[in-house]
Each structure stands twice: as C-alpha cells, then as structure tokens.
Amino acid sequence: MSFAWKAAGISYLKYTQICARAVRNALKEEQRLIAQRRDEQGLKFAKWESGKQGELKPIDSAMGNVSV
Amino acid sequence: MEIARTFGSTQTALFTNADTKPTEEGTTLIITVSSDRGLCGGIHSSVSKASRKHVQEKPNSQVVVLGDKAKAQLSRTIRNNIRLSFNQIGKATPTYTEACAIADTILNEKIEFDQAIIVYNYFKSVISYEADTIPVFSESTFSKSGNFDAYEVEDDVLENLHEFALANSIYWGLAEGHASEMASKRSAMENATKNAGEMIDKLTLTYNRGRQAVITSELIDIITGASAI
Numbered sequence: 539m540s541f542a543w544k545a546a547g548i549s550y551l552k553y554t555q556i557c558a559r560a561v562r563n564a565l566k567e568e569q570r571l572i573a574q575r576r577d578e579q580g581l582k583f584a585k586w587e588s589g590k591q592g593e594l595k596p597i598d599s600a601m602g603n604v605s606v
Numbered sequence: 607m608e609i610a611r612t613f614g615s616t617q618t619a620l621f622t623n624a625d626t627k628p629t630e631e632g633t634t635l636i637i638t639v640s641s642d643r644g645l646c647g648g649i650h651s652s653v654s655k656a657s658r659k660h661v662q663e664k665p666n667s668q669v670v671v672l673g674d675k676a677k678a679q680l681s682r683t684i685r686n687n688i689r690l691s692f693n694q695i696g697k698a699t700p701t702y703t704e705a706c707a708i709a710d711t712i713l714n715e716k717i718e719f720d721q722a723i724i725v726y727n728y729f730k731s732v733i734s735y736e737a738d739t740i741p742v743f744s745e746s747t748f749s750k751s752g753n754f755d756a757y758e759v760e761d762d763v764l765e766n767l768h769e770f771a772l773a774n775s776i777y778w779g780l781a782e783g784h785a786s787e788m789a790s791k792r793s794a795m796e797n798a799t800k801n802a803g804e805m806i807d808k809l810t811l812t813y814n815r816g817r818q819a820v821i822t823s824e825l826i827d828i829i830t831g832a833s834a835i
Contacts, residue, residue, distance in 0.1 A: 578701075583692045584690070584691050
C-alpha cells in the first residue's frame with residue numbers, strides 16, 4: 539500500500555508531526571496552550587566534512603530541512 | 607523519563623524478539639547523547655568514552671553528536687568520524703518533537719547505516735548513572751532477522767518503522783540522559799557546597815587560632831614589660 543504522503547515527498551516522521559500539530563491546534567484554549575509548548579524546538583545543527591564543522595543552521599520545523 | 611523508557615523498551619523488545627543482528631561488515635552510526643551545559647560531574651566524559659570505545663571497535667563508523675560538551679570532547683580524538691552535530695540540547699526537558707527533528711535531519715542527510723547505536727547515560731538511581739547503548743536497525747538488517755517470519759509486515763511499512771524506531775530511541779536516550787544529568791548536577795552541587803562549607807570551617811579555625819596566638823604574644827609582651835617596671 540503506497541502512502542499519499544510518501545508520494546508527496548514527506549517522511550513518516552514529518553507526517554506524524556503534522557498530524558500532531560493539527561490535533562494540538564484543535565484542542566480547547568487551556569489545553570492547547572499547554573500542548574503547544576510541546577511542539578516547540580529550537581535545535582541547531584551543523585554538518586561536518588572531514589573533521590571540519592560547517593555553519594550552524596536552525597532546524598526548520600515546518601519545511602523539514604532539505605539537504606542543500 | 608519513565609514513559610520514554612516504556613516506549614523505548616517495547617521498541618527494543620521488537621528487535622530482540624525478531625533476533626535482529628547486525629552483520630559484521632555493516633556500517634554503524636553512533637549517536638552520542640549529551641548536552642550543552644557543564645557543572646554536571648562526569649556525564650559528558652562517560653558518554654564520550656563509550657563512543658570512543660565503539661569507534662575503536664569499528665573505525666569507519668560515523669558519529670552524530672548531540673550537545674556541545676560532548677562535541678568538544680569527541681572532536682579532540684575522533685574528528686574525522688563526525689558527520690553532524692546538534693546543539694541547544696538540554697535546556698529543558700526533551701520533547702518528542704526534538705527527537706523527531708533530530709531523526710528527520712539525520713535521515714535527510716542521507717547518512718547510510720545498517721545499525722545505529724545511541725550512546726546515552728542510563729539513569730540507575732539518583733546518585734548513579736552508566737553509559738549504555740540502544741540499537742536501531744535499518745530496514746534491510748531488520749528484514750534479515752532470525753524471527754522475521756513470526757511477524758506479518760508489508761514492505762512499505764518497514765521504512766516507517768525504521769524512522770519511528772530512530773525517533774523513539776533518540777527520545778529515550780534524550781530523556782534518560784537529561785534525568786541522569788539533572789541528578790548528577792544536583793549531587794555535584796551538593797558536594798561542592800559541602801566541600802566549600804568544610805573549607806570555610808577549617809579556615810575559620812586556623813584564622814581564630816592565629817588571631818589568638820598574636821593576642822597571647824602581645825599580652826605576654828605587655829605583662830613582661832609591666833613586671834619589669
């Protein structure tokens with residue numbers, strides 16, 4: 539069975555995150571505020587080539603980070 | 607952390623029951639879970655030492671480092687094995703969102719591996735932790751498992767399982783690492799306070815003795831001076 543989101547180029551993890559975000563946004567005000575705190579992440583990553591660190595880039599949670 | 611442990615251990619139970627074993631020539635990815643902040647005792651060195659040991663066993667493994675402290679330690683010895691490093695880790699209790707973001711980044715970078723080993727500090731108790739590993743196997747390694755036929759799986763789902771396994775295990779490693787780090791920080795702080803307190807007491811005694819000795823010698827001078835008159 540092929541998945542529609544797979545054909546659209548979204549990974550399974552991205553798919554579950556998007557669904558989770560939709561569920562969180564659907565909650566009532568109070569619970570939503572608590573839940574949305576779980577949705578934040580401010581991680582940064584850097585690629586390393588042969589022992590040298592590249593520049594730090596934040597992870598874009600909406601688009602995922604396509605390797606450029 | 608308890609919840610993460612339950613999720614994580616059911617995950618590894620799947621691999622154990624399927625009797626998944628990595629091949630000898632398989633490539634390994636080592637994910638070192640640490641954090642950015644210091645003052646937590648031997649947390650970072652414990653994880654770095656374990657990662658270095660794994661790299662010694664398999665010199666062409668690739669390493670992904672989570673946390674600046676471990677990155678500093680590992681870049682001294684195994685620079686050339688590092689592929690990715692993350693920071694801003696450990697500021698707050700880890701969320702599954704963070705683990706997913708990390709797993710997604712690793713997969714997007716197209717780092718190929720047959721087996722991923724997540725090196726983290728297992729929380730044994732409030733005063734002790736130990737470096738431990740969680741294995742995550744790729745789809746091809748998993749489909750060659752001994753007991754694979756006991757499970758009914760459709761092929762497309764294997765890739766999803768692989769992604770979920772990676773994110774789940776990273777989350778478990780992050781949660782336990784965070785718990786171990788907090789406990790270690792607390793005991794390190796307590797020890798530091800206790801040592802500082804002891805030092806203050808000892809030095810206060812020495813100071814008072816010195817002061818009294820000076821006063822005593824001055825008194826002696828005055829008295830001998832007075833009795834000479």
